[in-house]
């Protein structure tokens with residue numbers, strides 16, 4: 001100890017070896033120790049039981065105490081009929097205890113409870129090799145960035161399968177509609193001719209016969225389709241008669257003939273015309289059969305049109321479903337991405353804030369200090385300290401900065 005009480009009750013430091021005074025705590029006699037090697041201090045004459053909390057004072061203790069003002073050193077604190085010597089007691093009521101040797105968790109807890117506002121300064125110079133400090137922040141940043149990217153990528157794929165399925169259905173429906181519309185156009189091109197006869201089989205057959213009898217037989221390509229239709233076997237005879245009639249007409253119109261020849265040609269003409277008239281009902285019936293085929297096509301067309309409109313309705317509904325799902329997915333992704341980004345920023349900022357802090361590892365853990373509630377400063381020598389926080393994060397602190405925090409006049 002560096003303080004004792006003189007006869008007048010004043011707190012003093014020793015001036016010479018052998019100087020007499022009394023211990024301010026136990027009131028027992030102390031003598032001055034003023035050598036060349038150690039910092040001058042007082043020593044109890046008898047190894048009296050002074051403050052049981054005080055360990056054997058070392059030069060390390062004395063040097064630390066001397067860094068603070070005289071009045072702050074070795075302050076006796078009395079509470080509920082219990083008293084102890086605080087190494088340093090600042091005007092702000094903070095106790096700083098310098099601890100050289102290992103103490104148990106229960107001792108730490110007991111002293112923290114008594115002093116309330118306190119700080120531990122531990123002499124770590126002897127076991128600093130047992131401490132490993134690492135800066136983990138870059139590793140942690142990389143780790144959360146990777147995790148964030150993974151989560152972001154997972155989020156962007158949210159319900160993409162559902163959306164894809166609707167899209168697939170959309171493609172299938174579109175191609176189905178396309179194919180039906182192609183069929184429809186093909187059918188309609190066939191029925192166009194029939195339509196121009198008001199979709200009436202009778203009129204259709206009559207009109208075809210009139211066309212066949214006319215000169216413009218091959219004007220319309222659809223007529224060729226009908227001419228070549230298998231369901232009209234009578235057409236062969238019909239066209240032969242039409243040919244005969246044409247030739248007869250030609251003979252009648254050409255050159256000069258005698259009355260017998262003319263009469264014969266007229267007779268022939270009448271026969272041809274009569275045969276044609278006789279054949280017409282059969283031709284007409286056969287043509288009506290062809291017309292009925294077109295009528296069937298009309299039914300098919302109507303059916304196709306119904307199917308197409310049904311498919312289009314289904315397609316519209318599918319479109320709406322797609323849009324709805326897309327909106328809900330977008331909203332889900334947006335909301336969760338905002339949350340994810342906020343979480344990421346918070347986590348990253350926390351790491352960046354602690355970037356200069358080191359993570360402390362004890363090769364052989366000093367378990368008792370893990371239980372301390374008060375701030376711990378590890379004195380690792382050469383004017384450096386490590387400030388240990390509960391999460392095992394440490395930051396380097398200069399001894400001068402540490403002292404000036406409590407005593408701005410110093411350093």
Ligand SMILES: [Zn+2]
Pocket residue numbers: 023024025026027028044049050051
């Ligand atoms: Zn004493």
